[in-house]
Amino acid sequence: xxxxxxxxxxxxxxxxxxxxxxxxxxxxxxxxxxxxxxxxxxxxxxxxxxxxxxxxxxxxxxxxxxxxxxxxxxxxxxxxxxxxxxxxxxxxxxxxxxxxxxxxxxxxxxxxxxxxxxxxxxxxxxxxxxxxxxxxxxxxxxxxxxxxxxxxxxxxxxxxxxxxxxxxxxxxxxxxxxxxxxxxxxxxxxxxxxxxxxxxxxxxxxxxxxxxxxxxxxxxxxxxxxxxxxxxxxxxxxxxxxxxxxxxxxxxxxxxxxxxxxxxxxxxxxxxxxxxxxxxxxxxxxxxxxxxxxxxxxxxxxxxxxxxxxxxxxxxxxxxxxxxxxxxxxxxxxxxxxxxxxxxxxxxxxxxxxxxxxxxxxxxxxxxxxxxxxxxxxxxxxxxxxxxxxxxxxxxxxxxxxxxxxxxxxxxxxxxxxxxxxxxxxxxxxxxxxxxxxxxxxxxxxxxxxxxxxxxxxxxxxxxxxxxxxxxxxxxxxxxxxxxxxxxxxxxxxxxxxxxxxxxxxxxxxxxxxxxxxxxxxxxxxxxxxxxxxxxxxxxxxxxxxxxxxxxxxxxxxxxxxxxxxxxxxxxxxxxxxxxxxxxxxxxxxxxxxxxxxxxxxxxxxxxxxxxxxxxxxxxxxxxxxxxxxxxxxxxxxxxxxxxxxxxxxxxxxxxxxxxxxxxxxxxxxxxxxxxxxxxxxxxxxxxxxxxxxxxxxxxxxxxxxxxxxxxxxxxxxxxxxxxxxxxxxxxxxxxxxxxxxxxxxxxxxxxxxxxxxxxxxxxxxxxxxxxxxxxxxxxxxxxxxxxxxxxxxxxxxxxxxxxxxxxxxxxxxx
Numbered sequence: 115x116x117x118x119x120x121x122x123x124x125x126x127x128x129x130x131x132x133x134x135x136x137x138x139x140x141x142x143x144x145x146x147x148x149x150x151x152x153x154x155x156x157x158x159x160x161x162x163x164x165x166x167x168x169x170x171x172x173x174x175x176x177x178x179x180x181x182x183x184x185x186x187x188x189x190x191x192x193x194x195x196x197x198x199x200x201x202x203x204x205x206x207x208x209x210x211x212x213x214x215x216x217x218x219x220x221x222x223x224x225x226x227x228x229x230x231x232x233x234x235x236x237x238x239x240x241x242x243x244x245x246x247x248x249x250x251x252x253x254x255x256x257x258x259x260x261x262x263x264x265x266x267x268x269x270x271x272x273x274x275x276x277x278x279x280x281x282x283x284x285x286x287x288x289x290x291x292x293x294x295x296x297x298x299x300x301x302x303x304x305x306x307x308x309x310x311x312x313x314x315x316x317x318x319x320x321x322x323x324x325x326x327x328x329x330x331x332x333x334x335x336x337x338x339x340x341x342x343x344x345x346x347x348x349x350x351x352x353x354x355x356x357x358x359x360x361x362x363x364x365x366x367x368x369x370x371x372x373x374x375x376x377x378x379x380x381x382x383x384x385x386x387x388x389x390x391x392x393x394x395x396x397x398x399x400x401x402x403x404x405x406x407x408x409x410x411x412x413x414x415x416x417x418x419x420x421x422x423x424x425x426x427x428x429x430x431x432x433x434x435x436x437x438x439x440x441x442x443x444x445x446x447x448x449x450x451x452x453x454x455x456x457x458x459x460x461x462x463x464x465x466x467x468x469x470x471x472x473x474x475x476x477x478x479x480x481x482x483x484x485x486x487x488x489x490x491x492x493x494x495x496x497x498x499x500x501x502x503x504x505x506x507x508x509x510x511x512x513x514x515x516x517x518x519x520x521x522x523x524x525x526x527x528x529x530x531x532x533x534x535x536x537x538x539x540x541x542x543x544x545x546x547x548x549x550x551x552x553x554x555x556x557x558x559x560x561x562x563x564x565x566x567x568x569x570x571x572x573x574x575x576x577x578x579x580x581x582x583x584x585x586x587x588x589x590x591x592x593x594x595x596x597x598x599x600x601x602x603x604x605x606x607x608x609x610x611x612x613x614x615x616x617x618x619x620x621x622x623x624x625x626x627x628x629x630x631x632x633x634x635x636x637x638x639x640x641x642x643x644x645x646x647x648x649x650x651x652x653x654x655x656x657x658x659x660x661x662x663x664x665x666x667x668x669x670x671x672x673x674x675x676x677x678x679x680x681x682x683x684x685x686x687x688x689x690x691x692x693x694x695x696x697x698x699x700x701x702x703x704x705x706x707x708x709x710x711x712x713x714x715x716x717x718x719x720x721x722x723x724x725x726x727x728x729x730x731x732x733x734x735x736x737x738x739x740x741x742x743x744x745x746x747x748x749x750x751x752x753x754x755x756x757x758x759x760x761x762x763x764x765x766x767x768x769x770x771x772x773x774x775x776x777x778x779x780x781x782x783x784x785x786x787x788x789x790x791x792x793x794x795x796x797x798x799x800x801x802x803x804x805x806x807x808x809x810x811x812x813x814x815x816x817x818x819x820x821x822x823x824x825x826x827x828x829x830x831x832x833x834x835x836x837x838x839x840x841x842x843x844x845x846x847x848x849x850x851x852x853x854x855x856x857x858x859x860x861x862x863x864x865x866x867x868x869x870x871x872x873x874x875x876x877x878x879x880x881x882x883x884x885x886x887x888x889x890x891x892x893x894x895x896x897x898x899x900x901x902x903x904x905x906x907x908x909x910x911x912x913x914x915x916x917x918x919x920x921x922x923x924x925x926x927x928x929x
C-alpha cells in the first residue's frame with residue numbers, strides 16, 4: 115500500500131488571496147447594495163410581501179446572530195415605501211350604549227387634530243353652558259314660565275275660594291294645608307257655634323264643604339301635571355339655550371372637518387347629548403373635576419376622543435417590532451383606574467396593541483416569545499383568521515368576567531405578520547398546529563453559511579466596513595480584512611464557506627477596535643484581530659486549561675510517545691456555547707474467544723448515546739464483513755473510552771475504535787504519537803466528522819506542551835480536508851515538519867499509518883500478504899474459530915475446574 119504523505123501547510127488553512135484586497139483600508143469600501151448569499155430567502159420574503167392575500171404571512175427561519183432581522187427590516191422598508199399610510203384610528207363614545215364604544219378611521223394626522231379639537235371643545239363647554247344658563251334672557255324666560263304656572267295655580271285656588279265664599283264657606287290656607295270653614299256673616303263659626311245650628315243647617319253646610327273638598331282634591335291633582343308641564347317647558351327652554359350656547363362650538367368643528375362624514379355624524383350626536391344632559395353636566399362639574407372619571411354621574415370626558423393609533427402624518431405603511439408580545443400587547447387592552455374605592459373604566463382608557471399600530475403595514479414578532487406567552491399565539495391566530503382586532507381581556511376570553519365589561523368595536527385588520535424564529539420552531543408548528551400552514555404560507559430560510567466566492571468575499575468585506583462605520587469603529591487595513599475573512603471561514607467550519615453570523619462579526623470588530631485604539635493605531639491591523647481572538651479564548655478556556663493540566667500531569671492518561679496494542683488516541687470536542695475545544699481521549703479494545711459480539715462498555719454503562727451506539731454497530735458489521743463473511747466470527751470484543759465519566763455521543767470515534775480493535779486482534783501496536791478521528795461505514799470507508807479544527811488543535815496543544823518531536827500528528831477523514839482552517843501555530847509547525855495532518859479514506863490507510871505496517875490488500879484468492887495487519891487479523895480469527903471448535907467438541911472442556919466450554923475464559927496469549 116503506498117505511503118500517505120501529510121497535508122501540505124497551505125492546505126491546512128485557506129488564506130484570503132491578496133487580489134481580493136484591492137484597498138488600503140475598508141473605509142474606501144462602499145455600502146453593501148444587496149443582501150449577499152441569501153438569494154433564496156430574499157426571494158421568499160419578496161413573494162410574501164407582494165402577494166396581498168389572506169394567509170401570506172412570513173416565517174423567517176435561521177440561526178440567531180445571522181442578521182435575519184436587519185435583512186428583513188431592510189426589505190420591509192423598501193416595500194413599505196411603495197404603500198400609503200393606513201391612517202389613524204380613534205375610539206369615540208357611544209352615547210346610546212356607553213359599554214360599546216365606536217371605532218372610526220381617519221386620514222393620517224387627522225386623528226391628532228380631531229382629538230385636540232375635542233379637548234378644546236371640552237375645555238370651552240363648561241363656560242359655554244354656564245354662560246347660557248347665567249344669561250339674563252334664560253333667567254327671564256325661566257322666571258316667565260314659572261310665573262305663568264304659579265299664576266295658573268293661584269287663579270284656580272282663587273276661583274275655588276270665591277265659589278266657597280259665595281256659598282258661605284271660608285277657604286283658608288293654613289300651615290297644615292287648605293281648610294273649608296262655615297261663615298256667619300263676615301265671621302267664621304267656631305265648633306260650638308256650628309254645633310248649635312239646627313241639624314238641617316249643619317247637614318246643608320256639610321254637603322257644601324264636601325263638594326268643595328272634592329273640587330279642591332281634583333285641583334290639587336292637576337297641579338303636579340302642570341308642574342311637569344312647567345318642567346318640560348323649562349327643559350325645552352334649556353335645550354334651546356344650550357343649543358344656542360354650544361351650537362356655535364359644534365358648528366366650528368363641523369366646518370373644520372367637513373370632509374369627514376363620520377365626524378359630522380358624531381358631532382351631531384355630541385350636540386344632541388349636550389342639549390339633553392347639559393344641566394347635569396353643569397351640576398356634576400360643580401361637584402368634581404370634569405376631566406376625571408365620575409361615579410353615579412356624568413362628565414364632559416364623554417365628548418373626548420381616544421386616539422388609539424396615530425400615524426403622525428406618516429406617508430408610508432408602518433413597520434412595528436413588538437419585543438414583548440403578550441396577549442394585551444398584541445390585541446390591546448382596556449385599563450382601569452381606582453376611584454372612590456372601586457375600579458372604573460371608560461372608552462378613553464382603551465389602549466392599542468401591536469396589531470393596531472401595525473395595521474395596514476407590517477408586524478415583526480419573535481416566534482419563541484409569542485409561543486411562550488399565555489394565549490398570545492391563539493390571540494394572534496384569531497385576529498389573522500377573523501381579519502379584525504377585538505380588544506378583550508383574558509378574563510373575557512375565558513369567560514371569567516362577572517361584571518359588564520367594556521366591549522369596543524373590533525377594528526378591521528390588514529397586516530403582514532413576520533415571525534422570526536429557529537428552524538425547529540417552524541417545523542414543529544407545521545407538524546403540530548393545523549392552522550399554521552393556513553396563516554403562514556411562506557417560509558424564508560436564511561443560510562447560516564455562504565460560498566466563499568470572490569464576489570461573496572467582497573460583499574462580506576463591504577458588510578464589515580458598513581458595520582464599522584455604523585458603530586463609529588476604526589477601519590480595517592488589508593491584512594486585518596483578510597484575517598476577518600479567514601475568521602468567517604473558521605466560524606463556518608469550512609474553508610470554502612463564509613459564516614453569515616453578523617453578530618459575531620460585529621462583536622469581533624468592537625473588540626479589535628478596542629485593541630487598536632489602545633495601541634494608538636489609525637486602523638485595525640491583523641495583530642489587533644489576533645489579539646481580540648486570543649483574549650476571547652483566554653476569557654473562556656478555564657475548563658480547557660484544567661483538562662490540559664490533568665493530561666500533562668498524567669491524571670488523565672494520554673500517551674504521545676511509544677506504541678501500545680489495543681490502545682489509541684481518539685479526539686473529542688467540548689462545546690461550551692461560546693467556545694469549543696478539542697481534547698484527546700484514550701480508547702482501548704480487547705478481543706477474545708466468543709460469539710462474535712462487540713461489547714460497547716459505554717452503552718452497557720448507559721453512558722453511550724444512540725449515535726455512538728450506532729457507530730459501534732457499524733464497526734461490528736464492518737469487522738464481520740471483512741474477516742468472516744463465510745464463517746462465524748468467533749470472538750468477543752469490548753471497547754471503552756478510558757477515564758470517561760459522562761455521556762458519549764456521536765460516531766466520530768468509530769474509526770478510532772475499529773483501529774484499536776484491529777490492533778488488539780492483530781497484536782500490532784499503535785503509535786501513540788498519533789491521534790485519529792473519523793466515522794466509518796460498513797465497507798470500511800472513512801466519513802467526515804464535525805469539529806475537525808478543534809480536534810487537531812486539541813491534540814497539538816498537548817504535544818506542543820510536551821515537546822514536538824516531528825513524530826506527532828493527527829489522522830482525519832480525507833473528506834474533512836476542505837474544512838481545515840487551523841491556527842497559525844499549527845500551520846507553522848506542520849511547515850517545519852514538527853507536526854503532521856494525514857488524510858485517510860479507508861480503515862486500511864488509517865491502520866497502516868498508525869502501526870507503520872501495511873494493512874495489506876487481498877489477492878485474487880482473498881489472501882493477504884504475509885506479515886500485513888490484515889493477514890495477522892485473518893490468522894487470529896482463524897485460530898479463534900479453531901479454538902471454538904475444540905471447546906464445542908468437548909476436547910478442552912473437561913480440563914480445569916469443570917466449567918463448561920462456553921464459560922471458560924481463554925488465555926489472551928493463546929496463539
